[in-house]
Amino acid sequence: MRTRQRREWLRPAFGIGVVVWLMTALPAVAASLYRIDQRYGVISFSVGSLGLFTTEGLFPRFEGELLLDTEAPERTHIDVTIDAGAVAMPLQDQADLLRSDAYFDTAHFPAEHFVSTSIQVLSPTHFVIHGLLRIRGVAMPQDLDAVVKDRHFDQERQLEVADFVVTGDIKRSAFGMVADQIMVSDTVRLAIRIRLTVGVQPHGE
Amino acid sequence: MANETAAGWSRPQRVLHWTMAALVLLAVPVGLIMTALPFRELLLKFVLYQLHKTLGLTVFVLVLAQLALHWRRGRPAWDAGLPAWQRRAAVAVHAALFSLLLLTPLAGYLTAATAPAKIPTLFLGVIPVPHLVGTNPVWFGVLREVHVALATLLVLLACGHALIAVQHHLKGRNTLIRMLRACE
Numbered sequence A: 001m002r003t004r005q006r007r008e009w010l011r012p013a014f015g016i017g018v019v020v021w022l023m024t025a026l027p028a029v030a031a032s033l034y035r036i037d038q039r040y041g042v043i044s045f046s047v048g049s050l051g052l053f054t055t056e057g058l059f060p061r062f063e064g065e066l067l068l069d070t071e072a073p074e075r076t077h078i079d080v081t082i083d084a085g086a087v088a089m090p091l092q093d094q095a096d097l098l099r100s101d102a103y104f105d106t107a108h109f110p111a112e113h114f115v116s117t118s119i120q121v122l123s124p125t126h127f128v129i130h131g132l133l134r135i136r137g138v139a140m141p142q143d144l145d146a147v148v149k150d151r152h153f154d155q156e157r158q159l160e161v162a163d164f165v166v167t168g169d170i171k172r173s174a175f176g177m178v179a180d181q182i183m184v185s186d187t188v189r190l191a192i193r194i195r196l197t198v199g200v201q202p203h204g205e
Numbered sequence B: 001m002a003n004e005t006a007a008g009w010s011r012p013q014r015v016l017h018w019t020m021a022a023l024v025l026l027a028v029p030v031g032l033i034m035t036a037l038p039f040r041e042l043l044l045k046f047v048l049y050q051l052h053k054t055l056g057l058t059v060f061v062l063v064l065a066q067l068a069l070h071w072r073r074g075r076p077a078w079d080a081g082l083p084a085w086q087r088r089a090a091v092a093v094h095a096a097l098f099s100l101l102l103l104t105p106l107a108g109y110l111t112a113a114t115a116p117a118k119i120p121t122l123f124l125g126v127i128p129v130p131h132l133v134g135t136n137p138v139w140f141g142v143l144r145e146v147h148v149a150l151a152t153l154l155v156l157l158a159c160g161h162a163l164i165a166v167q168h169h170l171k172g173r174n175t176l177i178r179m180l181r182a183c184e
């Protein structure tokens, strides 16, 4: 790189590089990388029993990254890891059951993982997140429905905030969770609520 | 509690007494088994809870009917040879039994209604019984203890009551016989 010859060759390459950078990097100005965890929202789920009543639970510990591109939402990327062992239910016995080998088998699979593969934009505030969900070591394609709710300016904090509501129906049997078919519905309704500051560089560590 | 003019216990009174007693004596082991059952046995646990609640609610209704009959029709005259203190004791025990027969299911109902698990109460496993109070973990903790204490008291008292009934029978009184069959 010290020879004059090489520097001459670098000039056009540099020029092309700038153009490419401008093309690719400029839209990314609207993209923000968030390190998300339980401080930003809740991951809850519900199951039906005999079609008569539902039981709700929470995953109170999770962490991940969200590359949010408000200008080009289809470039948004999500990668979340959920602490399966931290699962919380109205009764301790229920949570213990979910940790057991018949359900999450947290002794062998302490975490669940979701990574997005593509984002489908239905409207400026409605998206489908296509991704891969791994539970009990089984990875299956999983679609999640994401809606931006209540995007507004928080006067107090002088920030623009938006609530993201993500829902999805998971078939637990697809991940090998086949116990209690009569009492616990196969479909598990996932509901995630995340509040993020948008339009500014996030403060995530 | 009521007049003592009736010749014996009427058939409905006898049927109610024994049905109610049988349901109580069934509700107790079902209650003990259902709570002891591990959560893995989810379906059986659920079915037993519904059975327990159904038995208990039926007891409540049957006892109301029994009380109504007691007030309307009265009870047979006390055995002539029965000392006054024993009569007073019997009246007190019967009143306590009636109270416990109403309070135990009531506390049970409130336990079920305040339970954090939010399991509905289904009479006979199909008819939803509305929970008039909401979930409350603190009250649930208290009510559950109250329910179990009342149930324990009820069982102990009923056992004592049954033993005394048998004792009267062994002494040749017709106390037990007239609860078993019609007498003029």
Ligand code: HEM
Residues within 6 Å of the ligand: B024, B027, B028, B029, B031, B032, B035, B052, B053, B054, B055, B056, B057, B059, B101, B104, B105, B106, B107, B108, B109, B110, B111, B112, B121, B144, B147, B148, B151, B154
């Ligand atoms: C005469 C009537 C009843 C009797 C003698 C009775 C007795 C009992 C007993 C012995 C237990 C087990 C306690 C334990 O081991 O923890 C129990 C638990 C229970 N009973 Fe009853 N019960 C009666 C009526 C009812 C009714 C009417 C209901 C509801 C509608 C009810 C709801 C419950 C519930 C929810 C529990 C479980 C509490 C827990 O999860 O620890 N019971 N009952």
Ligand code: HEM
Residues within 6 Å of the ligand: B013, B017, B020, B021, B022, B024, B025, B066, B070, B075, B090, B094, B097, B098, B101, B158, B161, B162, B163, B165, B166, B175, B176, B177, B179
């Ligand atoms: C859970 C079990 C039981 C309960 C809650 C119960 C409750 C009662 C009550 C409330 C009465 C008063 C009825 C009225 O005044 O209208 C009564 C009467 C009676 N019970 Fe029971 N009972 C139980 C079991 C038994 C058993 C096992 C026996 C017999 C072995 C028995 C024998 C009698 C007799 C003989 C009377 C009539 C007493 C009299 O003439 O004054 N009961 N019982």
